[in-house]
Amino acid sequence: MLQTEKVTAAPDYSTYRSNKTIPKIIENEVLKALSFYPELRDTCIHFVFKRRIRKSVMQAQPKFSTMLSGKREYNINISAMFRLTTSAIPIHQIPSDIMVGWIGHELGHIMDYESKSVAQMARFGLGYLFSASFIKQAERAADTYAVNHGLGRYIVQTKHFILNHANLSEKYKSKIARLYLSPNDIIEQVRKLEEAELKAS
Structure with a gap:
C-alpha cells in the first residue's frame, strides 16, 4: 500500500496585509513578522525601500503629518542594499529568518510609538537625536517588544548574523x-517568558 506524504499548508498571513504597503519581493517576510503583532493588524504601515539610510539598515518612523490625526501612520524604511565592507547585496537576498527578525525589531519600535502621546513622541525624537543612552534604551525596548511577542529566536539569529558577519564593518x-540587547540577553528573556508561561498554565 502506497503511503502519501502529508503536505503541511503554508500559514496564511493575508489578514495582516490590511493597511500595509509592502514591496512584493519581501512580502512573505514582512507578513510573517506582522503575524507576531496582532495589535498592529489595522495600523497603517508603509514598508519603503531607500537607496541609503544613514547609519542604519532599517528605520521605523511615524509619518509626522498624521501625528495629530486620529489614525497614525508609520514608515519602516529599508535600505535597498545591504552594505558590506567592500561590496553590497540586495537586502532581499539576506536569509529569510534574518529579515523576519530585523523587521520584527522595527515593528517593536512601532509598538513603542503607539503607546506614546504626541508630546512623548516629540521628546522621544529629541532624545534619539542627542542622547546615546536614550538610543540604547529605545533600541532595547524594541528588542523587548519583539521578544515578548514571540520573535525571540528570530532576533537572536539576526544578532548573530550581524555580529558574526565577516564582511560587516567593525564600527x-x-x-x-x-x-542593542545581546543574544545572551535575549535568550535569558525568552527563558524567563517560558518559565512565566509554565507557572501560569
Whole structure:
C-alpha cells in the first residue's frame, strides 16, 4: 500500500496585509513578522525601500503629518542594499529568518510609538537625536517588544548574523553590540517568558 506524504499548508498571513504597503519581493517576510503583532493588524504601515539610510539598515518612523490625526501612520524604511565592507547585496537576498527578525525589531519600535502621546513622541525624537543612552534604551525596548511577542529566536539569529558577519564593518558591529540587547540577553528573556508561561498554565 502506497503511503502519501502529508503536505503541511503554508500559514496564511493575508489578514495582516490590511493597511500595509509592502514591496512584493519581501512580502512573505514582512507578513510573517506582522503575524507576531496582532495589535498592529489595522495600523497603517508603509514598508519603503531607500537607496541609503544613514547609519542604519532599517528605520521605523511615524509619518509626522498624521501625528495629530486620529489614525497614525508609520514608515519602516529599508535600505535597498545591504552594505558590506567592500561590496553590497540586495537586502532581499539576506536569509529569510534574518529579515523576519530585523523587521520584527522595527515593528517593536512601532509598538513603542503607539503607546506614546504626541508630546512623548516629540521628546522621544529629541532624545534619539542627542542622547546615546536614550538610543540604547529605545533600541532595547524594541528588542523587548519583539521578544515578548514571540520573535525571540528570530532576533537572536539576526544578532548573530550581524555580529558574526565577516564582511560587516567593525564600527557597525560595535554599535549593535553597544546599543542593542545581546543574544545572551535575549535568550535569558525568552527563558524567563517560558518559565512565566509554565507557572501560569
